[in-house]
Amino acid sequence: MAAEAMREKRRRGERWIKHYCSDHDILLVGEGDFSFSLCLAMAFGSATNIVATSLDSYGRYIHTCIYIVSCDELIKKYKSARTNLAILEIMGASISHGVDATNMKFLPNLQRQKFHRIIFNFPHAGFHKREDHPLLIRMHRNLVRGFFRNARSMLWLNGEIHGSVQPMEN
Template identity: 60%
Template sequence: MVLQQQECEEKWLMHYSSLHQILLVGDGDFSFSLCLANSFGSASNILASSLDSYGKVTKKYKNAESNLKKLRRLGATILHRVDAINMKLHTDLRMRKFDRIIFNFPHAGFYGKEDDNRLIQMHRSLIQGFFRNASGMLRAGGEIHVNHKTTPPFCHWNLTELASKSSLLLIECVDFNSADYPGYNQKRGDSARCDEPFYLGKCSTFKFIFSPSAYKIPNSLNHNGLAQRHPRVSVTTPQLSTKFDAPYPFNAHTAMNGSSHCAGLSQSSGCFQIFGGYFSHARETFGKVEYDIVSSVRRELDHAYMKYMAERPGCGLSGYINLLEELLDLSSSRSAWLRENLVCLDQQLMQAPQFLLGNLMAPCHHV
């Protein structure tokens, strides 16, 4: 029971949450993945990958075998022979979506001096292929993070330009400090010195989001060179008379529109006690465009299951299934209520002045 409660508790390390579905690409000796897993107390949300086979990884890095064993013990999914430039076609990845996709210090290999134009183009080709794949593997609101050196010649890779070709916008660029990730060891990954660390110097975490308008990056940059998240445009309109005064009618004390399905829904009801967080979450996120509804609802239902198992040990699943059926009835009633009232609102809008309709029909600018 205590373990279930711990797994349910959200934990953060820098930009990463234990509730994020995380994909790590080309993770060297897997020490970054292990760092996240140790911080979360679990790796059930982590999929860590390498370009090399298991045999090559454990031969190249002295700590790799130990790191991999610890990751598996914590519940991580491990994949080998995953190429960043075609990973979306991988059998175990083609149907997966992630909240965070991380590529730490991508490098095409040591084939000359880093300022050689030919080598820079090799690096750029690797990054562009990664962006092209990763852009289609994000959940709604997900982010792609690339940790990268920012001094010459590495700055000449121009990550922002490469990202825009895959409909990705740079939303933030923050300093990367390896000390923030205890146990992480950056590795050269190539040549006879593959297990040696490389000098980091000045480097940053570049954060990208998917946006169909990314090709307009030059017009979307602020003075820091970052694409801005456009806020939703608020349109002031005359108040319309409707049957309802809240987008989500469930609350702790009232029933919805007198529906028999919802009568008596109160803080003392078994359904509300278990799924109260779900009801509150639905009210708080109603109409938000940046939410991944499927994953957020699943997360709230997972929390409800953990709460049920913790508070009612020995009750078995039959009681929980009954509560789920009650929740389904409530959700069906809510959907019917919303349809009825949205039709009413639509009729009122059709009778509204033409200038008001023009404002309401104007597109909202948001990511």
């Protein structure tokens, strides 16, 4: 039976990169420059199974009383983001900006979706204080806690939540 399943997977063109498979529905949360999303897409040869999100705005404008302000926070922070996003869109990825990891399950474009893998690499609440400041530590904890509460309801039965954190410097 196992040999038959392996033959079927090869026939479908299933590709693996570590814990991620080209047949998985994958949600990437809090992407910075979208390089990790792009890496997966390139390894799979397609991004049709990838939903990549960022808290930062991109390609939107705010109309104020006096003038129009560009909200391209993403490009201001990450110069390579524009190219990475263009390639991801060509490869078929779904991309959303302005996504808060603590309430993402309520967004219309994510509300009814389920994923095999949900990935949040290097969650960070922002640079408001020193990294060891109690308020910032609490903000980080609340971010991660809110993410897990949201993500667990967005998983398929055998789905997994993956994350990585920056190692502490001495």
